[in-house]
Amino acid sequence: MNDADILRRAASHFDPPADAFERLMRRRDRARGRQRIAAAAVAAVFALAVPLMLVLGDDGPVVRGVDEAQLPTALTTVRAHGVSIALPAELDLARDVEEHIAYIRTKGATAARIADLRRRPQAFVLSGHTVGEPLFTVLIVRTPGIDLDAFTHKRIELAMRDDQTILARGTTEIDAWPATWFSARTREGNLRLVYMTVADGHSWAFRLLIAEGADEDDVATLADAIVGSIAFETA
Amino acid sequence: MNAIGVTPPLEVGTSRTVPFEVFFAEQHDALFRALCLVTGSRAEADDLSQEAFLRVWERWDRVSRMDHPDGYLFRTAMNLFRRRYRRAQVAAKLQPAPRRTDDFAEVEDLDVAIRALRRLTPQQRAALLLSEWFGYGTDEIAWILGCRATTVRVHISRGRAALRAAPDARGTG
Numbered sequence: 001m002n003d004a005d006i007l008r009r010a011a012s013h014f015d016p017p018a019d020a021f022e023r024l025m026r027r028r029d030r031a032r033g034r035q036r037i038a039a040a041a042v043a044a045v046f047a048l049a050v051p052l053m054l055v056l057g058d059d060g061p062v063v064r065g066v067d068e069a070q071l072p073t074a075l076t077t078v079r080a081h082g083v084s085i086a087l088p089a090e091l092d093l094a095r096d097v098e099e100h101i102a103y104i105r106t107k108g109a110t111a112a113r114i115a116d117l118r119r120r121p122q123a124f125v126l127s128g129h130t131v132g133e134p135l136f137t138v139l140i141v142r143t144p145g146i147d148l149d150a151f152t153h154k155r156i157e158l159a160m161r162d163d164q165t166i167l168a169r170g171t172t173e174i175d176a177w178p179a180t181w182f183s184a185r186t187r188e189g190n191l192r193l194v195y196m197t198v199a200d201g202h203s204w205a206f207r208l209l210i211a212e213g214a215d216e217d218d219v220a221t222l223a224d225a226i227v228g229s230i231a232f233e234t235a
Numbered sequence: 236m237n238a239i240g241v242t243p244p245l246e247v248g249t250s251r252t253v254p255f256e257v258f259f260a261e262q263h264d265a266l267f268r269a270l271c272l273v274t275g276s277r278a279e280a281d282d283l284s285q286e287a288f289l290r291v292w293e294r295w296d297r298v299s300r301m302d303h304p305d306g307y308l309f310r311t312a313m314n315l316f317r318r319r320y321r322r323a324q325v326a327a328k329l330q331p332a333p334r335r336t337d338d339f340a341e342v343e344d345l346d347v348a349i350r351a352l353r354r355l356t357p358q359q360r361a362a363l364l365l366s367e368w369f370g371y372g373t374d375e376i377a378w379i380l381g382c383r384a385t386t387v388r389v390h391i392s393r394g395r396a397a398l399r400a401a402p403d404a405r406g407t408g
Contacts, residue, residue, distance in 0.1 A: 003367040003398055010348035011268035011368070017281060020263050021256070024288055031289065 252299045255292050262305055263288070266312060269368070272352060273360045274316060283319075287312035306371070310379040313361055317381075320357055351397050362387050363394030 017023075253261075263284065270280035291298050291308050298304045352360050361380055365371045366387075373391075377384040 003363070003395055006348045006398055007272065007364055007368045010352065011272055013349070014268050014271040014277060014280070016264045016267045020267070020281075020285070021259055024259070024285055024292070027285055027289055028292060 255295045255299070258291075258295075258299070258304060259288060262308055265369070266308060269309070269361075269364050270312060270316070272349070272364055273313075273357055275353065279316075279319075283312050283315050286315055303375070306375060306379055309365065309369075310381070313380055316357065316361075348398060351400065352394075354397050355394055356390075358382070359390040359394050359397075362390035363398075366391045367395075 266287065267280055267284045270283050271277055274280050274283065287308055290311050291304070298307050301307055352363075355363070358380060362376055365376045365379060366373075371379065373384045373387050376387045376391075380387065
C-alpha cells in the first residue's frame with residue numbers, strides 16, 4: 001500500500017455531508033443579505049451626514065428654502081439659435097434641472113457667444129435648487145445631447161459679487177462632486193459659483209449658490225461673467 | 236474517479252468553463268475530505284469548504300477561466316485555514332491557563348494513518364495530501380500553500396516519514 005492509498009483510506013472515514021450545495025446557497029444568501037445591510041447602513045450614514053454638514057459646515061448665514069412662487073415655470077425644452085434642445089430626462093442632473101428650472105436665457109449675447117465660441121448651437125439654462133438654500137444651476141447643453149457619464153468635475157470660484165461688481169476668478173481642480181458642494185458655501189450678499197462640470201470638451205454645467213435676495217439681474221450678470229470666463233479660458 | 240469516489244483535481248477543470256454547480260459537484264467531496272485530514276475536524280472542514288466554495292462562486296466568472304480552478308479552490312481553502320489556525324494559536328496564547336488541545340485528536344480515531352498524520356503540522360499534512368493524493372507537483376503545491384517549493388519538499392518528506400513510521404499504516408487496516 002503506497003502513501004496515496006493510505007491517505008485515501010484515511011479520508012474514506014469522512015463521509016461528505018449530503019446537503020452541502022443547499023447549505024452553500026443559503027450561506028450565499030446570508031452573505032448577500034449582510035452586504036445589502038452594510039450598503040444600506042453606509043447610505044443611511046451619508047443621508048444623515050448631508051443635512052448635518054449643510055448645517056455645521058456653513059461659513060455664513062444659512063438661507064433656508066426658496067420661494068417657489070418667485071421661480072418661473074419649469075421648462076424642459078429650450079431654443080437657441082432656432083434649435084430646440086430637449087434636456088435628457090433619463091439623466092439625474094437633467095431631472096434635477098427639470099424639476100427646479102427657474103428660467104431660461106436664450107436671448108442676448110449669452111447663448112450667441114457660446115455658440116460662436118463652440119461653433120455649434122447651445123442653450124443656456126439657469127435653474128434653482130432648494131437644498132438648504134437657494135441654489136441655481138447653470139446648464140449649458142450642446143445640441144447633440146450630453147453624456148453625463150463623461151463629465152468631470154472642477155471646482156471653480158469663477159465669479160463673486162462684491163459691492164455689485166462681478167469678479168472673475170480662476171479655476172481649481174477638485175476630486176469629487178460632494179467635496180465642492182460642501183466646501184464652497186455662499187456668503188451673504190455674494191454670488192458664488194460652486195462648481196463647474198465639463199463634458200467631453202463641448203458641454204458645461206455650472207451650479208451656483210446665490211444669496212437670498214439676489215434678483216434675476218444678479219443672476220444674469222453673474223451668468224454673463226461665467227460665459228465671459230469660458231470665452232477667456234477656451235480662447 | 237478513484238476508489239473513494241473522488242476525482243483528483245488536476246484531471247478536471249483545466250481550461251474549460253463549466254457551470255459552478257458542476258464544479259461544486261466535482262470538487263466538493265475531495266476538498267471536504269482533504270480538509271478533514273488537514274484540520275482534523277469534520278466541522279471545521281465543512282465550514283472551510285463552504286466558505287472556500289462561496290468565495291470561488293463569487294468570482295466564478297474569472298476563476299472558471301483559469302487553467303486550474305480546482306487549484307484556486309484549494310488555495311482559497313488553505314488560506315482560510317491558515318488564517319483561522321493563526322488566530323486560534325494567538326487565542327490559545329492569550330488564554331490564562333491554556334488548555335492543551337489538538338483538533339486532530341477529536342477526529343474519529345479509526346485509522347492508523349490519521350494517528351500518523353496527527354504528528355504533522357497542518358502545513359505538512361496539506362503538502363502531503365496535495366502531493367500523494369491529488370497528484371500536484373511541487374510548484375503547484377507551493378502556489379496553493381503560499382510557500383517555497385523547497386519548503387514543500389521538506390513538508391512532503393516529513394509527511395512520508397511520519398506515515399512510514401506508523402506501524403500499522405501499511406497493513407491491511
